[in-house]
Amino acid sequence: MSGEEFVPLSLTPLLIGIFAAVACALPGNFLLLRKQALIGDAISHVVLPGIVVAFLLTGAISAAPMMLGAAGAAVVAVVLIEAIRRLGRIEPGAAMGVVFTTMFAGGVLLLEQTDTSSVHLDVEHALYGNLESLIWLDAVGWSSLLDPEALAHLPVELPRMALTLLAVSLFIAVFWRVLKISTFDEGFARTMGIRTNLLGMALVITAAVAAVAAFDAVGSIIVIAMFICPPAAARMISNQLEGQVGWSVGFAVLSATFGYVLAGYGPLWLGAQDAVSAAGMIATVSGVILAIAARFGPCRTRSGAPVGV
């Protein structure tokens, strides 16, 4: 494909897809090992009422209030989950199930009861995002990457997702050692003075930021898949946390790239007319990678389990 076609039509959605996938996969590694993997699922559902409320308050679909509303809803959900878990003394999964179902239902109810039908806010958008529409029409080819005039009209989602990825990477890098210790052995971490509650909260908030930013650009399907599939597949490739995180980033990039290309050209190769949803295809590819890793990965047996089980 030539630069004149690739840069304006495919470069930005591809990059946004990759950034979103990696930003979700990074914290997903720790959530997976903490048996909180579904928290990504929960977050991507609970942000719906926040987005709807933000729209009702501002009356417009603009990025900043929607992000704020989503972030607010995510924080409310995280606090509710923690509160229910502690006060009810139940496992986190149950607390999440209660909170995210309730908040998603509340969001749908709000959507139905209020007039958002005139704007681009519906269940389909929430699920699939609008990756294919994040194109860069001002670009004429690779040279546009150096053209300030064209760069000024980049889709706003691209720098936003890039910044999110940078923030998530920084958090993981700075807190790597304490995250590793407290994920493996929380009690021990606490005896050494590591504030494990605060750290766990910070991890979930980081995941929430990644989820909300990605949700806005690519929809909740990718968010849910990327929190779980690349880290889970990577766990079956490596028995070292460093290796697992590295592989998960590779799988996230692979899913986004391969999924995007397959969605755009796969149906054409098969003789069909239209392209399919890129978000759906990216999530599907990540699932296929997980299936392959589960069948052929070198570390797929629970070595800690007793022999014969």
Place this chain on the structure above:
Amino acid sequence: MLDLASSNGQVQQDQGLEDSPLTIRGLTVSYGQKPAVFSVDMTVEAGKMTAIIGPNGAGKSTMLKAALGIVSPVSGQVKVFGQPLDDKRARIAYVPQRASVDWDFPTGVIDVVLMGLYRELGLLGRLRGDHKAKAMDCLDRVGMGDFATRQIGQLSGGQQQRVFLARALAQGADLYLLDEPFAGVDAATEKAIISVLKSLREAGKTVVVVHHDLATVSDYFDNVFLINTRKVAEGTVAEAFTADTLQAAYGGRLATAQVDQLALALG
């Protein structure tokens, strides 16, 4: 050891507190309605090995976890070397119950031991060759030097326990708190662990062990702390580990014959 008296000018309210590596006053911990530990006082003698014993569900582990700030007590005060816990964390090493972690966590044996060096390394401190050498030395001390590069999921129960002990050794502490280190381990591991603990005592360290095997108490330990939600007895093995105190702690759960046998063994 640090000279505590000169390093701060605080007046000690409780005589003898500054000599004790660990003092607990009026500790009550509750999970839900019923207290797991009720109004317990404990004073750990420096340079000795102390066993915390009591029946299942008597609050042994809970007391230890509350002393370490892992669970929050309802009330009570904990002093470590005469100071609040937060000021003296560097002098404490802890071995949790083996079953409290997921051994499928993706990491190697040496990495687990290196976790014990966190207070030395800090958030972003660079891991150097001497840190690794120190971790290897700790593994050698528990007889696990050959397993350094193994994935932790491949270890047997006894080997896992020894790795946990090596991690505690890496902490370079003065007070060692161990939660059921002999539970479900093979005889070789039990021997290895007790010999390390005794060497710690010889080096002037203080060791506190939550223990369940009454038969080995008088062989392994200097002091005994008997608990059944409340404190039952505290003192040297000769004073506190008697047929009467055991009967008081275990009640009907310990067969009389067993008590008599233990009493005989104690002389």
